Amino acid sequence: MYESQLKKLSAMTWTLYNSFDEFTPRNLYDVLKLRQDIFIIEQNCIYDDMDGLDAKSRHVLLLDAGNILAGYLRIVPPDIKFEEYSLGRIAVKKDYRGQGLGRKIVQKGIDTVRSSEARSIRIEAQAHLEDFYKETGFITVSGIYSVDDIPHLQMILTL
Numbered sequence: 001m002y003e004s005q006l007k008k009l010s011a012m013t014w015t016l017y018n019s020f021d022e023f024t025p026r027n028l029y030d031v032l033k034l035r036q037d038i039f040i041i042e043q044n045c046i047y048d049d050m051d052g053l054d055a056k057s058r059h060v061l062l063l064d065a066g067n068i069l070a071g072y073l074r075i076v077p078p079d080i081k082f083e084e085y086s087l088g089r090i091a092v093k094k095d096y097r098g099q100g101l102g103r104k105i106v107q108k109g110i111d112t113v114r115s116s117e118a119r120s121i122r123i124e125a126q127a128h129l130e131d132f133y134k135e136t137g138f139i140t141v142s143g144i145y146s147v148d149d150i151p152h153l154q155m156i157l158t159l
Contacts, residue, residue, distance in 0.1 A: 011065035014108060020055040027061060030069040038091045047148040053088075056080050060108050062101065070096040071105045075113060084122040084156070085113045106136050110157065120158050127151035 017023055023031075035049050053076050062071040070093050076086040087109040092101045113121050125133050127144045130153060134140075138155035145152060 012070060013063050015061040015063060016112065017059040017061070020057070020059075023059070027069070031059065031061065031072050034069055034072055034091050034093055035089055037094075039089070042094075043150065045148050045150060049089075053081060058112065060105065060112060062105055062108075064096075069093060071101050073105050073109045075109055078118070081124075082122040084120045085116070085118045087113070087121060087123050102132070103136065106133070110136070110159075114159050118159055120156050122154060122156050124152050125155050127153050130155070 015027065017027075032049075039045060039049060040047065054074065056077065057080075058075040058077075060073050060075065061069060064070050071091060073087055073090040076082075076088060078085050080086075081088075087106065090102065090105060090109075092105065110121065121138075122141075123133065123138060124147065125138075128151070130140060133155050136157070138157045140153055141156050142154040
């Protein structure tokens with residue numbers, strides 16, 4: 001890895017919003033833009049990203065030294081989407097991919113949920129990412145099914 005990339009990674013900071021009302025306008029814009037760029041434009045999938053769960057969720061942001069959003073995930077509390085806590089909308093900005101940030105973001109989400117004394121986390125993962133999530137400890141608990149014409153499956157991590 002280049003020295004400038006290492007420096008950029010070491011200067012990154014986490015921001016956790018425990019409620020939707022805590023978002024700064026800029027961070028909210030950046031999160032919605034990142035999700036649009038990846039899940040709608042890059043994946044060529046027209047779907048309802050504004051699904052009503054954001055206001056009920058916690059949000060984990062990874063910011064670089066210039067306060068630029070590098071990655072994101074949301075944590076949906078139990079009994080809203082699933083019986084368990086759920087991690088979703090996991091995204092790494094294109095410029096930051098290939099540096100292990102996806103794993104760091106998922107681990108930060110797991111650690112955040114673990115601090116709430118939860119027993120498990122359920123995710124609805126895109127099927128092509130099954131091995132990635134298995135590496136972080138999730139096990140597959142469903143067959144493949146379609147969500148907005150993208151193959152998905154459910155996975156659980158026992159804490």
